[in-house]
Amino acid sequence: MTSPASQFTTDAGRVAPDLRHRGIIQAAMGKYETVRDQRKKWFQDWEGARNLAARTKFEAVNHLDRYLEEFVSKLEARGTKVHWASTSAQAREIIFSILREKDAKVVVKSKAMTSEEIHLNAAMAEAGYEVVESDLGEFIVQLREEAPYHLVFPAMHLTRGDIKETFEDKLHITSSDNPEDLTMVARRVLREKYLQADVGITGANFAVAETGMISITENEGNARLTAALPKTMITLVGIEKVLPRITDLALFLPMLAVMGTGQALTCYNTMYGGPRQADEADGPEEFHVVLLDNHRTSLLADAEQRDALGCIRCGACLNVCPIFKNIGGHTYSTTYGGPIGSVITPHLRGLTQWKHLSDASSLCGACTETCPVKIDLHHHLLQNRRNGAKLKPSLFQKTAFKLFAPVANVRVLWSLTTQLSRIGMKVRGLVNGSIIDPAHAWTKTRELPPIAPQSFREWWKERQ
């Protein structure tokens, strides 16, 4: 089996020079950047808002036990069943036991990254349930049997033509390639599923401790229908999602919208605090909340990187990341891509297997600068590199630094090496870019910068 690191290198090498992919992503990101920047200016003080959001998350994460306890007791008081899962397997088992008890056949889902994290769809399909993703982008990638490309825009990598073909192949429905027509195809197909579904599964963007509510942000209304029509509702949420007070949402909802999609406010921001109450017309008879740890507590234990638990999954760091834009969302092969994914995946799935993600960064800091909750992302990437080197230094790195250290520490050796390199560069110039070029790995796609004709010392001596 290929390791995640070599898979990553192969995929990155394939996607980066793919001009079609580049064109699609640049077009989508260009539109996003324009509206996002307009909305940031709409705030009186965007930097101030980031500070307040960071303070709120700092308080919540550093008193997670207290707020989680409050959240759960408030939820349970209004008839919600709360379940606890330390691992993915436990979370799946909890959900399966509810499905069995309800004798469910059709399950409708609204977008939930936590469910991607525990690979719920595949497990449910294998167990014989009909599972339908209802978010349009998720529905499209589910039909194509792909993972979501992006935290917020799952089908960002596809054109209308690709989607038209997918609908023809998988649904046997012919439509024009007009986005409106394509959306209406999905609306019709999914409407029927909503009315048939026995169970609805959602994620959550926030968990409000003070009132015992989950909050879901969405544009399509698919989560609202998922929470309204099936008799049983299950919400799978990470334990780190708590916010202390309901009024905190007044700040977080617009910030999430601005950063996520460049909207002032996402179309539906909905809070759910229980199953249907006695005086209410409809809603599920049972509401289950499954709280997922799945190594979030290991990230919590790392005081240096704990702030990464404040992530609101807006996707803003992916959108500004030069690496993400070049290698694309699927290359990461992780649930969470981009800078935040590179930071947290080593905690969620093991540093040895996933430290290569932190190497794939220019450390430009664009992610840190854009993050609405001020997670120190690019420093965390550096810390992961450090931790990775401590854990298991690569033989190449070890040898390279062993050779480099004596040369760099002895003046005469250093001068000699730079002089030899200058000659070497000239000779190499004759074979530049060809297969026998010693720097072929670099020069097959890029220019190798020349070594300066003069060292600083030489230059200084001349000036004296």
Added chain:
Amino acid sequence: MNERENIFKRIREALKAPAHSLAGGLPTVAEQRGVMPAVSSEHEAQMALFHANSAELRAHIVLVADMRDLETKMAALRDEEGWKKVAAHVGDLSITTAQSLGLPVLITHPGFDKEELATCDAGITECDALVAQTGSVLVTSRSAGGRALSCLPPHHVIIARREQLVADLPTAFEQLVQKYGGNYPSMISFITGPSRTGDIERILVLGAHGPKHLTIFMV
């Protein structure tokens, strides 16, 4: 119960290592307002802002003078769109207006038939508040006839009173706490324009799953 204890044990153990401190604590509402988009304190300016935001969101606002005017204008909408059946909930404004249309009306009493709701051309509801800052309509399962009425039919029609307009999101949340604190409805939703998606090439399409049209009658 066991996993609950395990998770709490791990959390408490993890929090023994203190993080770099971040001064300030939880922000006050005044601090929130200080950074968020500014909204005038004048009612007229707030009304103008709500109109402008609604236009951008492609929600329609219809100003009506009184109940008679409401019924006339609602009937005009019925004719324009060719409604054959509507749904509404029991409320001071919603039920009489719906019944004045001379069409079959599905009332979302507990246990109503959701398949029947799916065949209605419009869902007529009241609301808790209108938010000038964002052009949002605040509904709850108690004020707007449950969860599906404001989401399943292709046209969501809201009947609001002008005095329900509030300046900003912090005010709307404060009002929620005052109105329901201790006994919240099981669903609370800020609806900001008709349902939409940008999942195909980031091109805006209205009516993804929820209503394609959103009309707000202001009495």
